[in-house]
Amino acid sequence: MAEKIDLQEIEVWDGNYAAAQAMRQAQIDVVAAYPITPSTPIVEGYANFMADGYIDGEFVMVESEHAAMSGCVGAAAAGGRVATATSSQGFALMVEVLYQASGMRLPIVLNVANRALAAPLNVRGDHSDMYLGRDSGWVQIDAFNAQEVYDMNLCAFRVGEHHDIRLPVMVHQDGFVTSHTAQNVRPLSDDDAYKFIGEYKPMDELLDFSRPVTHGAQTEEDWHFEHKARQHKALMDARPVIESVFAEFEKVSGRKYKRVESYMIEDAEVIIVALGSTVESARLAAQQLRDEEGIKAGVVGPRVIRPFPFDAIRDALENCKAIGAMDRSCPGGALGMLFNEVSAAVYTTAKRPLVTNYIYGLGGRDLAIVDIKAIFRELKANADAGKITTQIQQFIGLRGPKLAFFETREGK
């Protein structure tokens, strides 16, 4: 029997340690891992807990991230509660197996400390790996700070393991800025955390010898479409389940989460939509602009990226005038993912606010409060003019000549 840890009401944890603590409290059966910067301390911390007698379970060191996720798939199919962590190149190597995990409907929890993708090789934070996984069929939850990393890990097990959902869940945090910055975190006690997550109830597990079962069967054109459609339906149906898990989490923690987090949007004319720790920076910038310049600025941060909150993000944005969609991933010859998906959502509203795209922070480039304020002022100019006054996609915080693409056709 694993030893318990008496946690303080307020602990000083970075995002990685918060994830490791939540994984310890979840009483996971199998962690198969191949550590990579900046997520290394998550599985390192977990292995420490195991070595010190705080975990009953298996820790499998494998030869690659592809093997790590494969080990997780096998253990989850066998009927265990399973989790791991990765970043960047490791995430990229996992991608093939990410699709296996979701297609096989295995509720694995994957912590991702977001980091840029090579080349050029870079260990710093951006959202390239997060974006790489966005069609993989996983529930993707984004934590903006260490407290949320802890909280979202507890919620992730509940969401993924729900028998109507049965899908793997990623918990994203910004590499270094969140993963390595020590912050105050208010954890639940070991007993309360496990009580919230609950005992794992496997489905169709391989180790049930009274019901032998095949996982991962091949299907061709006669069955594949139906299975993928059912999988997509389960992911879409995760929206109310996530909401109910968040509501239950509020009862035990006092902390309230939503699929789309909104700050000062009630009267906002201009809103920045962003992910990760940028949401917190943007909140600070918005508050300062309200105080100093009277700009009615607001911030929207999708807590859940997949299933994409098309409904909730439309509710949050439909009454503003101009939106800046901030993408921290090189868009590879397109407009950014948040721009495209936010635009599609607000296009189906009556007022159709103006949307522009800002590419920022690649490879860990800092985004300062003054940069965000400048974006808000541009959005304000768009709102006042009733049309987009800048180019539609702009790179910000970039040295060299201004890099921007496409102009609006409104008013021509």
Next chain:
Amino acid sequence: MSNVLSNEKRGMRELGAEKKVGWNEVTHGVVLHSFEDDAADIALRKAEDRKYSEFSSYTATVASWRVIKPVYNRDICIDCQNCWVWCPDSSIISRDKQILGIDYDHCKGCGVCVEVCPTNPKSLLMFGEALSSDDAIAQWPVKEKKEK
């Protein structure tokens, strides 16, 4: 023992002839159960006594692309079980250490059984798919004499 070679559940449909249901009725994660009942004691039950599900290949015939087939000659066989051990598709039917014949619903015609048969002449030989087993046995070769 008469139903062992051709029992009513085995090979009852072509592969792909299972009932096609809509997306709302397919199993989650392409999970396919092998048996319709509690299978805790399945190792103790013979194939013909097991309740294989519609999604077990046991109930399907998966041999439609075979072009040559092994034919079994009972008169020569010494029941050594070599073919039963080596067959990659569990298509040699044996009961109480006596070979009974070939499961033609699952045999792919690979010929491993013929290769591993130790008798002289062999008790299993490959023939064209169209030839009847009686005609095949009528043309069975005689014992080869050792050259001095």
